[in-house]
Amino acid sequence: MLPYWAWIVVAGVLGLMVGSFLNVVMLRLPERMAFAWRNEAREILELEAVDETAPPDLVRQPSHCPQCKHRLSARDNIPLFGWLLLGGRCRYCKARISIQYPLVELLTALLSAAIVWRFGPGWVGLAGLVFTWILVAASGIDFRTQLLPDQLTYPLLWLGLLLSLLPMFVLPHTAILAAAIGYLSLWSLYWLFKLLTGKEGMGYGDFKLLAALGAWMGPMALLPIMLLSSLIGAIVGVSLIALRKHERDVPMPFGPFIAAAGWTWFVFGPWLMHAYAVFFGLR
Template structure:
């Protein structure tokens, strides 16, 4: 079937993306709590103080899925991506507590974006790399949206993978990957310090610098300005809409990582097409 129809590959990628999306939910929810617990233990160790004795939160791989409210392990049928949530009516089977809509949304996003990657690249090695790129961006976006953290545990592997793929080369040459990573980091780092010197406030976090550096390693320096412009546009539209609907106060900071990730994925998938149409509209050659 996979040999006869390219749509079979796209469907298979969508199903795989749904399954991976279920795992990404675990990463989004558990990794930040694990990080905080490890930071607390490191702080006690640095201060030469006795540990508070609190157990580490559940790990990402070993501990089975369970309800965050009643802690009851979930049955296999409850873990079916998207459909499990729908069949349960968005509530735990055991304690009837509401289950966040994040679960089906992340799973659905994983499925749709994975299918789109294979639709663009076909059943190739670039498609496999693109799937990993996509899944890591989803995880980073979900964590930043919930906690305003962009963990190095995901940012750095994404950066190093982009640099290593350039040695093949797969998407860009090594020189472009290195320049993209360096310029990506330094550009937002410069904006951060300029904004802080002028206002005394922090406009973004260091995780944003590292994420843009990773995108530069994957796509080269030529993608950085479009990604910054797209992310700013998406952020302005999203923030303005939330403020108008009175669902977000002006003084509360918004995570910028999801907008960088969305813009980066968009340019990764359709950068050539977008640039071509922009050139036609502006009369550029």
């Protein structure tokens, strides 16, 4: 039996490998979604079919350089270290490789290690890893495209509801109630904001993501998640505007902030509640 610290290291290494796959998901899933939408639109509008090559799938097609299209070798695909060994450039055409790749791999490794540190190497830890990986993929896609795919938010929601039957994190009636409250709360804010301003303040994917987080953590987690996500979003938004990295009128995806707040509460919720109580003299 491995010692506890070794399981944390194993989780980090596994996170590196999964992070490499999540990069593929972030890049290819939106393209495949757009491809499917175009075909569905042509079919609904009864337009002539177009001979369009389907984007690469998530598993079978090997990785390649987006510039020269050269297939990457196994050593180039080593998570994190492949990018470092290449100096951030393609081995074949010397084009720059986006820093997204090593950042996502490193982030996934750190978050995975933190999950096993918090929940241990058993079934609860495994569920926490799946929860984490879906949030990383969904956040990356939303950050790049301002889309939160149903292919990620719905499985996260249903997995949370199914785990409540064990129960693993919350009881079934609690999970169902929290999912409903999470969805309807943001749905209500969306329509209130739209009626008052005529603009859309968020997307439907945000509703589904908060519903999924509610299914995993229960209704008592929803308010802290919303407060944390608003705080994180405000800090990031103001910082980007101050650094002139983002225009005031350009919409900013809210999904990554909800995901970050949800993961933080999932892992550190009890300690944050204790710190809050101590700070305000409630304990």
